[in-house]
Amino acid sequence: MPFPYDTLDDDPGRPQTRLLELHPGLPQDQIHCTLRTVTLNEAPKYEGLSYCWGDAKITSLITYFWIDAVCINQTGTTERNHQVAMMRDIYSSASQTIVCLGPETDGSRQALGLVPDLLAVRAKFHGPGKGDFPTRVPSVGTLSFEEVVAIPELSRLVRNIQARTSFGQLFGRPWFSRVWVIQEVSVSFRTTVACGSVELDFDDLAQAYMTFMSLGLHLYTDVNSVRSQDILYSIWDTRRKKSY
Structure with a gap:
């Protein structure tokens, strides 16, 4: 009924x-x-x-x-x-929007554990703050071995192949294929991402993902995350313009 x-x-x-x-x-x-x-x-x-x-x-x-x-x-x-x-x-x-990515599967907890290291690498090359697109983060392929090991967070990212693969797979989840999420998140006062029992700030996840792509770490996995990049960039750009 x-x-x-x-x-x-x-x-x-x-x-x-x-x-x-x-x-x-x-x-x-x-x-x-x-x-x-x-x-x-x-x-x-x-x-x-x-x-x-x-x-x-x-x-x-x-x-x-x-x-x-x-x-x-x-x-x-x-x-x-x-x-x-x-x-x-x-x-x-x-008061906030909760982005529900679904249950904790395919190493998602380990994948989200990379976010602090990715944000630290971004800050190293790009400076602190969330307002700018991380275009000044170089690709790992352009750095020497000495330059990579000199940054502990970057060295860990390069070594942790399984977590990198899981991080890329996370952005293949259905939420990232929905065009209308751009409006839902872009206008929100605050957005929290929930995946299983793990929660984190949406802007932190977006900046971490953009850094992941700028570093070229996706090239060392079998994951194609171009659509996710387009969705996240559209949300980031809309939120940035709204803050001006």
């Missing part, structure tokens, strides 16, 4: 949506939740989820979430189109 959604008011002056409210409980308890209709500009603090179907896993303790597959009546074409048109406002109004 289909869930009986209530009707949302389509008044453009008071746009409405629904939020999923999670009730308190222990980890072993059955999940209880309530779908609440709210006016967007009067909504309680909530988080938006950016995911591919089957990959969503809520790890935050916040009470309210906006999840498109739940909060939108998917059988109502008029409502669905209206809510899709509101997505920019919905994601920009959220």
Whole structure:
């Protein structure tokens, strides 16, 4: 039996949506939740989820979430189109967006463990900060052996072949093939990436990935991550322009 959604008011002056409210409980308890209709500009603090179907896993303790597959009546074409048109406002109004990459598989924990070293290498060549594209990071192939071993973080990256391969595979996950994630993440106040039980800042992951590509480390694996690079660069460029 289909869930009986209530009707949302389509008044453009008071746009409405629904939020999923999670009730308190222990980890072993059955999940209880309530779908609440709210006016967007009067909504309680909530988080938006950016995911591919089957990959969503809520790890935050916040009470309210906006999840498109739940909060939108998917059988109502008029409502669905209206809510899709509101997505920019919905994601920009959220306290943060959680990017759900799915479960911990294929060495994803080890792959994400490379992020600190990649950021350290970026800072070595490019300076601190998150606002610039890491174009000044040289390819490993242009560096001498002495130059590589002189940077401990880079030396570890070159030696850790399995983690490098897993890092490239991470960006082959379905989330990185969705063009509309550009809007979801670009307008978000803050974005956290969740993969299994591991969480990290989206901007850190994006900068680490761009550094990975600039170093040419993807050339030493069998992973083709060009599409992921295009998606991440589009998000980075949009967020950078928004901050000006």
